Amino acid sequence: MKIGQVMQHSGASAKAIRHYEAIGLLGPIARRGAYRCYTEQDVAFVQLIRQAQAVGLSLAQLRGLRRADGSIDWPAVAQRVRARDAEVAAEQARLAAQRARLATVLAEIEHCLQSDVACPAA
Template identity: 35%
Template sequence: MYIGQAAQRSGTTIKSIRHYESIGLLPAAQRLGKYRVYDQQSVDLLIFIKCAQQLGFRLKELQSIFAGHQGPQMPWELAHQVIAAKKQEISERIAALSQQHSQLVEFEASLEQSQGDCPLNSV
């Protein structure tokens, strides 16, 4: 299939596909004359990239999955490792944000208490 059809099937754009090729996320497509020709494995890889981006992966992180990888096959084991690391990172951020939220609740309560204690409030 040509690049337009690969873009349509994967839900990406032609521009994105060219960009992914240029940065090494997607192996260079076979050529039929001057046209790029993609197979279903390339479309599957494009779908993976799009899903990963929607889940918070940056292209640089995805490049680490594919660094040194050749061929259209997805390096599933490495993908699982990167996903596990991303889940851990998110868990740590959730814990930090939860702690920050608790501290804000305490701070707000102390402000309300201080405001109630102020002698100027009774004037």
């Protein structure tokens, strides 16, 4: 199939698809004359790339997810998604701790305001 069909099925732009090819994510694409000929596996991988980027995976993290036969290495995909999930969980914990500190500071400020006491400088 031609790039226009890949765009329709995946939602990716032609520029993005060519970029994925240029950086080696799609592997070698067969050609008929001047036209690239994409396979269903290529479309599936472009869809996977877009989904992975939507959850915060970088293109560099997607390298090596296709086997030599062009199929997707799903165990490797799952491992990378698990790693991203762990990163998100760690960030959530960091943000929760920051919110707790903010709540403490805000409570102190509100206490000062209600007591008509000068708040100490931070």
